[in-house]
Amino acid sequence: MHPAIQGLVTIIFGVGGCVGYFYFSNIVLDKVLFPARGVHAGRNINRANLVRPWLFLFPALAALSLYLAYPVVETLRLSLTDRKLDGAFVGFANYSQMFSEEKFWEALSNNFLWLLVVPAMSTIFGLLVAQLTDRIKWGALAKSLIFMPMAISMVGASVIWKLVYDARPEGADQIGILNAVYIFFGGDTPQTWLTMPFWNNFFLMAVLIWIQTGFAMVILSAALRGVPEETVEAAIVDGANPFQIFFKIKMPQIMTTVVVVWTTITITVLKVFDIVFAMTNGQWETQVLANYMYDKLFRASDWGVGSAAAMIIMLMVSPILVWNVRNARKEMR
Amino acid sequence: MDNIAGQKSSLTWAVHISVVVLVVLWLLPTVGLLVSSFRSADQIATTGWWKSLFPQEQNLVIRTERPDAQEFIDGVYVLEGNLFELGDAADGVVSVWGTSSREIDAYSAGETADLGDKGLLTIQANGDYRFENQSEFSGSRGQRVFMTAVSPPSFSLDNYRNVLFSNSSSSSMGKAFINTLTVSIPATIIPILIAAFAAYALAWMDFPGRALLVAFVVGLLVVPLQLALIPLLKLHLGVGIGKGYLGVWLAHTGFGLPLAIYLLRNYMVGLPKDIIENARVDGATEFQIFVKIILPLSFPALASFAIFQFLWTWNDLLVALVFLIDSSGDTTVMTRQIIELLGSKGGNWEILATAAFISITVPLIVFFAMQKYLVRGLLAGSVK
Amino acid sequence: MKKSLWTGAALAAIVAGSVSAQDLSGETITVFGTWLTPESDVIESIFDVFEEQTGATVKYVGSDSFEQQIIIDAEAGSAANISIFPQPGLAADLASRGFLTPLKEGTAEWVAENYAAGQSWVDLATFADQDGNENLYGMFFRVDLKSLVWYSPENFEDAGYEVPETMEDLKALNDQIVADGGTPWCLGLGSGAATGWPATDWVEDLLLRTQTPDVYDGWVSNEIKFDDPRIVAAIEEFGAFALNDDYVAGGAGAVASTDFRDSPKGLFASPPQCYMHRQASFIPAFFPEGTQVGEDADFFYFPSYADKELGNPVLGAGTLLAITNPSEGAQALVEFMRDPAAHEIWMEAGGFLTPHKGVDTSKFSSDSERAMNEILLNATTFRFDGSDLMPGGVGAGSFWTGMVDYAGGKDAGEVATGIQSSWDSLK
Secondary structure, three states: OOOHHHHHHHHHHHHHHHHHHEEEEEEEEHHHHOOOOOOOHHHHHHHHHHHHHHHHHHHHHHHHHHHHHHHHHHHHHHHHHHHHHHOOOOOOHHHHHOOHHHHHHHHHHHHHHHHHHHHHHHHHHHHHHHHHHOOOOHHHHHHHHHHHHHHHHHHHHHHHHHHHHOOOOOOOOOHHHHHHHHHOOOOOOOOOOHHHOOOOHHHHHHHHHHHHHHHHHHHHHHHHOOOHHHHHHHHHOOOOOOHHHHHOOOOOOOHHHHHHHHHHHHHHHHHHHOOOHHHHHOOOOOOOOOHHHHHHHHOOHHHHHHHHHHHHHHHHHHHHHHHHHHHHHHHHH | OHHHHHHHHHHHHHHHHHHHHHHHHHHHHHHHHHHHHOOHHHHHHOHHHHHOOEEEEEEEEEEEEOOOOOOOEEEEEEEEEEHHHOOOOOOEEEEHHHHHHHEEEOEEEOOOEEEEEHHHEOOOOOEEEEEEOOOOOOOOOOOEEEEEEOOOOOOOHHHHHHHHOOOOOHHHHHHHHHHHHHHHHHHHHHHHHHHHHHHHHHOOOOOHHHHHHHHHHHHHHOOOOOHHHHHHHHHHHOOOOOOOHHHHHHHHHHHHHHHHHHHHHHHHHOOHHHHHHHHHHHOOOHHHHHHHHHHHOOOOHHHHHHHHHHHHHHHHHHHHHHOOOOOOOOOOOHHHHHHHHHHHOOOHHHHHHHHHHHHHHHHHEEEEEEEHHHHHHHHHHHHO | OHHHHHHHHHHHHOOOOOOOOOOOOEEEEEEEEEOOHHHHHHHEEEEEEEHHOOEEEEEEEEEOOHHHHHHHHHHHOOOEEEEEEEEHHHHHHHHHHOOOEEOOOOOHHHHHHOOHHHHHHHOOOOOEEHHHHHEEEEEEEEEOOOOOOEOOOOHHHHHOOOOOOOOHHHHHHHHHHOOOOOOOOOOOOHHHHHHHHHHHHHHHHHHHHHHHHHHHHHHHOOOOOOHHHHHHHHHHHHHHHOOOOOOOOHHHHHHHHEEEOOHHHHOOOOOOOEEEEEEOHHOOOHHHOOEOOOOEEEEEEEOOOOOOOOOEEEEEEEEEEEEEEOOOHHHHHHHEEEEEEEHHHHHOOOOOEEEOOOHHHHOOOHHHHHHHHHHHHOOEEEOOOHHHHOOOOHHHHHHHHHHHEEEEEEEEHHHHHHHHHHHHOOO
């Protein structure tokens, strides 16, 4: 069978199967197991409502546990064992080895820098674009253009930015636009941007901000449009200026979405390694945890330390986790 | 009133200008790539892409014709022709030239250089040359000429031809295109469907442990993909799925679910409470509420996630390599095809640039198509 | 069918040893490697011959992320029958985890006999398995020569320079070029995720030119520590070239970030940005379009010191075939690759050197490749690229990054100590 037809059949079966599952399991629940009739009608409705969420959740939870939770458990196990000793339990030896490595601390501190800068800048730019393009005629076009980097793979993006940051020897024609601009404005010698310690981190971050702004923009502009017109109109009648409307009326209403966008980008930052891998491979003090982990797993084939690095990455997300749980609790009240 | 109107228009101007600035900033790197995709590798490596839009001064190294093309005219051996044609370069205007790498500007256009026993060489501004000698030219190669010339912009579609129609890849690129769609479409639709139900349960159904489940989902967002690959491939091989489409669909579904659930749940929580409660009071079942009310209202969120998931599966190489492409090499995807074209040592800017633009077209079409739905969904929402 | 059987028989007669054209009809052999276009086309045309001889089907897949994928596939149990490893270190690592199958008995003897410096090729592909037993796991196929300096003969002629015969001459030439207002070297260490590797070749070449081969071997196996003064001296020797602003195009600061694929282009620029470029035999692929090796560009042997009496050491590297998923066909295919015809197909396609003594050297696509192969076969000392032999964490990790740090101005001793400590931490 041709894969495309196979694909089509799968879509039909997959989608049909999912819809069928949800539809029939609900019928079974309502009509067969706990029918809302007879003497126990009230009790049955309550019972059905206790079970129903799990029906809705089951496929997702099954997939999540299998595809993501199970590897996490496996990783935890690997991080506490040494495969060179036939997988013997070594306690925290991998962790202490990792903590003794200079590169790890470099990666950790760079990661904090990334976490500070990238989600903030992407969200701010995304919000700015979403708000500014909201009422102008060519807004849709502007949005599409800003969204474009999202459609480029990370590796493609790295290529684009390598071209931007390229440096040629002094006197030669520059092919990197950043150096061309720098020289045009009176810079003396071409700079090799990616090898400037500390600042090169920001040049790498620019790539991710460039990509993620499109993401933030799409989600936030949907949220902004969801803000009821009446509240804005009321504010205009009250004589509020555009800035007040934005900060006092709109922002509070889209705050949860801002949190979601922030969270998602933060997590992307923790996981992203393609950019660093393709542009500097963590050299010149640009190492980040995800690339450090990759290096340990596939270059040094040190699964213990690689897994330990992964656990650290996952640990770093816990403050965000707590924040989101609190948010979710608040919404439920 | 006038005052307010004036203020308003200056503000509108500020808005327009700042959007233009942002768009230009965001577009600049991509435009660079786009322009580069119409240039040859050597052009990309020697001059900035922004200069290629204007006539530019270039230093060229071109050889005259080989000695076996010489003619014997009026007692002298002559080689004649046009250097721009010989060098496959766009026509230009020569200002200065030379024959030694030490002195590339020894002569002006129109001057004749005496190269001793090698002969007399004259080069005109339009690139025409005449090389004459009393004795026969010998050797296997023409004379090297260094020219400084102003050339008009020159672009070509060669790179696109190369990527799309080169003999080794023409059929496979088409096949890869279909394969990629075969991977992407189910891998986009299935997770959305599953996630939508789960998100509804997490947003609007009351049960113990709900907040913890939300945290569970967010926590799983951060699991690095690289860790999941080996255990899951083992699992797939173990249960007999092996490497193939089913495996890659399942994998993309699993990896895409946390973000889908998280985004959709957040959106659904924000839907007006009274609609749902009214429906419940009217006796609608949860399933009906979900299908008839929640799904249509969530269209913008569904559409935006669909875009992201589609982009991710479209641009993915890693998951495809691990779960789809087996060692028989019968299945391939666009990203792999591009890597293949880049060659063993990589670094071919012109192919990378071209490939990036070819692979970006479909996601962009999807985005434009979906953008319409984004708006329609919003209108439906505002009618409520 | 008859014809192919006949060809098989004829080939069997030609080949030393015993290649018998087995009937493998219906069997599929999968091969996984790093070669992509255009190399993948060449290797496939070699496999075509095998298919014709045996009736088997060979499927080749190339990947740019070989090192990652081979580990995933081997761990999960879905590796190809044959994997073509770009360096022995990775293969040794997989062998030690029990993922490789030893080659057929007699292969070691065959390689020792038929390859130039045969025993060293055997030793390079002999690894310990998970129980510590040593076996021959790989057969080298396609070799790169590293000790080459590329230059433009016409530019040398214009300036009146001679090809240096000794390291002393080369160093004198450096200063002469500078005195004439030129720049001797184009040098770039950039290579994306592998940034730094070109410098490791320099250090290895210079170590072989300043110390005996024993020191080199000891260094590769870490019996001689990385921060040994002799090794540090070799690093500093490299620094004498790379850290001198006058010697390298763009100045020392540009060395680390210039892409190695872009760096040779300076040889052909107008005016030339440099006069020499030290790089392996594959580099002509990155010369500007239309450059003809032997005419526009040529090479000379990276010379050794006249006064050190260490002979003419040669540094090389190579890819090796190993069986990652055993089958009858896989063994047969590896055996087929002993056939000179298999080597000659690629020799004709160009960009291929081989230590196989039985090949017809008239098949080389150019005189320059024949000359390179000559250097390879006549080396008084041949040593394999050390960084490929070191454990991945060093040879494809801290050695690379360390050299980048060194090019960035860090002290050689400090860098060497850092690399040694990363080696120690590998246990």
